[in-house]
Amino acid sequence: MNSEAVEYDAVCNGRFYLGDNTQVIHHIPDNSVDLTVTSPPYDDLRKYHGSEGWTWLKFKELADHLYRVTKEGGVVVWNVSDATIKGSETGSSFRQVLYFMDCCGFKLHDTMIYEKAQAFGGSKYAYYHSFEYVFVLVKGQINTFNPIKDRENVRGGKTESTAKSGMRKDGTIPERHTKTAEKLGKRKNIWRYGVGGGSTGHPAVFPLKFARDHIKSWSNRGDCVFDPFMGSGTTACAAECEGRKWIGIELSKEYKKSAIERIKIKARGETK
Numbered sequence: 001m002n003s004e005a006v007e008y009d010a011v012c013n014g015r016f017y018l019g020d021n022t023q024v025i026h027h028i029p030d031n032s033v034d035l036t037v038t039s040p041p042y043d044d045l046r047k048y049h050g051s052e053g054w055t056w057l058k059f060k061e062l063a064d065h066l067y068r069v070t071k072e073g074g075v076v077v078w079n080v081s082d083a084t085i086k087g088s089e090t091g092s093s094f095r096q097v098l099y100f101m102d103c104c105g106f107k108l109h110d111t112m113i114y115e116k117a118q119a120f121g122g123s124k125y126a127y128y129h130s131f132e133y134v135f136v137l138v139k140g141q142i143n144t145f146n147p148i149k150d151r152e153n154v155r156g157g158k159t160e161s162t163a164k165s166g167m168r169k170d171g172t173i174p175e176r177h178t179k180t181a182e183k184l185g186k187r188k189n190i191w192r193y194g195v196g197g198g199s200t201g202h203p204a205v206f207p208l209k210f211a212r213d214h215i216k217s218w219s220n221r222g223d224c225v226f227d228p229f230m231g232s233g234t235t236a237c238a239a240e241c242e243g244r245k246w247i248g249i250e251l252s253k254e255y256k257k258s259a260i261e262r263i264k265i266k267a268r269g270e271t272k
Helices: 021-027 059-069 092-104 208-218 234-241 253-267
Strands: 009-011 014-018 033-038 070-080 107-120 129-138 149-152 159-163 176-180 184-186 190-193 224-227 245-250
Touching: 009 253, 014 234, 014 253, 021 059, 021 245, 033 208, 033 234, 059 070, 059 092, 070 092, 070 208, 092 107, 092 129, 190 208, 208 234, 224 234, 234 245, 234 253, 245 253
Parallel strands: 014 245, 033 070, 033 224, 107 190, 224 245
Antiparallel strands: 009 014, 070 129, 107 129, 149 184, 159 176
16 A cells, blocks of 8 residues: 555545546555445446546556455445447456456455346347446455345245255255245345436436445445545445445546535435
């Protein structure tokens, strides 16, 4: 870790840095982050303020540092998709997750799907694209899982005889016991939201509920949540809503300025 001081804005429960995330992250201590929730630029699918002709090529450097700053048992939620070029997807998302596993040391805890309520194009010779990958990566053995239970069980409230576990390898069925099914069960790993938006000035905003649900799932109150691509400030807003501390890094002065305003509004309990 680089011990040299670096300036940041103290905003509500967090620290907001301006600059290149692969440089600023040097100033974040080892094993200090409980959870990262982020969405990096997807190939060249969006043009960000001041980034004309710019391509993000520093994935490996950032990935290495994410492993360093993550606590043992901590989680990185990496939301990503692929561009379609000349009719074919780039596959960048798969290369990234394999690097996280093979070169950094993360384990792939869950491959989740963010299903968008709105479909959008890709190749005219393929079906409409309506989802993004959400790779949940863990450093070591996971510390925290707070499952969201909002899926209605068909047999909820009924007491029935059921096997204590699945069929054994030898084909025998374990002993049975009676169990009352909960009315609401934990979610499946495909989550559906509308696309993010609002008056943020940012071209690629993920939904606030997306960030809140992941923060609730993989961290506890008082934990530190990190986003190295803060953009419109959604992760920080969600952290404020859920009683977490946070750290954010953003390259654009304009996005940072509008994000700080949005975070302060959210911390006051207002809507934006």
